[in-house]
Amino acid sequence: MNSVSPSPRRGLRVALLSPRGPLYKHGSGIWKKSLRYMPLTLTTLAALVPEELGAELRLFEEGIDDIPLDLEADLVGLSVITGSATRSYELADHFRSRGLPVVLGGVHPTLLPDEAAAHADAVVVGYAEETWPELLRDFAAGCLKPRYDMAPDFRLENVPIPRRDLLPADHYFTRHTIEATRGCNHNCEFCVVPTAWGGPRQRPVAEVLAEVRAMNPKKLLFLDLNLVANPDYARELFRALAPLGIRWGGLSTIDIAFDDELLDLAAAGGCRGLLIGFESLSQASLAETRKLFNTTRDYGDAMRRFHDRKIAIMACFVFGFDHDTRDSFAETAELAIEARIDLPRFAIVTPFPGTPLFRRLKADGRILTEDWDLYDAQHVVFRPARMTPEELLRGTEWAWKKVYGLSSIAKRLLGAWVQPWVSLPANLGYRFYARNLHRFYTCRGAPV
Ligand code: SF4
The missing domain is CATH 3.80.30.20 (tm_1862 like domain)
Known part of the structure; x- marks a missing residue:
């Protein structure tokens, strides 16, 4: 497992990616930017990053921009739907081959966690409000676990305000x-x-x-x-x-x-x-x-x-x-x-x-x-x-x-x-x- 703690001299560098299936893919998709609204997945995950980690966050939504294959990060998190699973696994395999630890979450890994686990260092199953901060703290401490499951009694309360400032507002008809x-x-x-x-x-x-x-x-x-x-x-x-x-x-x-x-x-x-x-x-x-x-x-x-x-x-x-x-x-x-x-x-x-x-x-x-x-x-x-x-x-x-x-x-x-x-x-x-x-x-x- 690629469990690499960040250097103590700087905060954790976390890259959050939302790969897209062919219908929406930047460059070859058929949806115009003007029809897209700002999604909440990556911005919500960004807001959940514990402050004490002093993390440096970068968000990439492939529907509007390319994901740089040479990006530098201590941890890469991908949000995966079924239509983007193939692309997500391709990206996950690529980043892991470069030695970057990868976390997969979202609806598809929730439905098929064992399939996702073959392409990840950790899989988040269910809503990530509680598990994602726990995972990040574990990672920073050098003890990342392979799977994080939502608690059955999870309540949608005290959720932080999404970091909308981390996505480019001019790429969406509304943020x-x-x-x-x-x-x-x-x-x-x-x-x-x-x-x-x-x-x-x-x-x-x-x-x-x-x-x-x-x-x-x-x-x-x-x-x-x-x-x-x-x-x-x-x-x-x-x-x-x-x-x-x-x-x-x-x-x-x-x-x-x-x-x-x-x-x-x-x-x-x-x-x-x-x-x-x-x-x-x-x-x-x-x-x-x-x-x-x-x-x-x-x-x-x-x-x-x-x-x-x-x-x-x-x-x-x-x-x-x-x-x-x-x-x-x-x-x-x-x-x-x-x-x-x-x-x-x-x-x-x-x-x-x-x-x-x-x-x-x-x-x-x-x-x-x-x-x-x-x-x-x-x-x-x-x-x-x-x-x-x-x-x-x-x-x-x-x-x-x-x-x-x-x-x-x-x-x-x-x-x-x-x-x-x-x-x-x-x-x-x-x-x-x-x-x-x-x-x-x-x-x-x-x-x-
Ligand atoms: S289960 Fe609910 S969200 Fe899903 S299709 Fe039926 S009404 Fe819509």
Whole structure:
């Protein structure tokens, strides 16, 4: 094990890296910088570094910049998602071959710690708020352990304010991102959240408000996976935000559309946009993926309720459930246009490792590849039930192009006219994305 303590003459030099998969990769990816918000992972890890170590911190987000292969550091930490696992392991192996100790953490090492351990001196499993400082102190003392697990009773309290100053603000459309909660109260079959992170946790509202006030933003983006997982907490948070006069967006389930009090509080509290997983029009597909709370919902009615309160919606649909057919693409695109969804998005069912969906498809012999590069929700990595992999890939691409055709954009936006100064440029960004997906598929060689 490369357990090298820093020189006593200077502080610990820590490099924190966030490698990216091909879709987002700097230089060859298809996302423009203007569509990126500042993520919280590296800045949060930086804030957790114990002061007494006097550490010198360098942060590299590969989505916006190159990671220097010759970087000098006493310890290299990588935050890994499944889509970036291959690249992360490549980088980890490189730095270890140079004698630099490497720590891997994030959702993928949490799901597959043994796989990650083959490329690391230490693996962090679960949230790192308590384990990362402990790991750094161990490292400084020359007694790094191979694995650090989150305590089951971990509470999201007294977390430090992320070091946003360590990432270049001009590379993002906003640096004002924040988390109030983590985890989710649901258990959708395809989702990594319940498997990797467990149930919902909330920060005390007073701590969230203190962080918001410190940023003093006009606009704010909550990165919580489900802001309304605990409706009582959400009500308290929305009430507390109202006097600040901030416009904000976040992620929610569709439940909020049919809870009048919660929806009114969100709107009065400054909510102007929500990302919601509509997932499918098929009741059978929703039941199959355990998203039963969506099955009784009328998406058109939900959109009217949001638009009545001037809340724009990014609605995510997923193709490739076992009950989906070749007709699903046109039906879903039509609904997105007719319901005036401000920003529709389409993903392909992805059986992330460790999820119940992965286990089911693996047991049925339907997993086509375990090349994690392709686990990005835009490639087909399993055998669909009622169409070919090629039909699923091309059908999804067709749906993107359909809803982001100029006439479809006009119909969706003119029909609602909610937050047009945000929706219009975002639609043009997604139009660019839709029209360039074929380049991405070709260059990655999907296993279809
Ligand atoms: S509601 Fe969303 S975050 Fe929660 S388990 Fe389902 S897909 Fe995951």
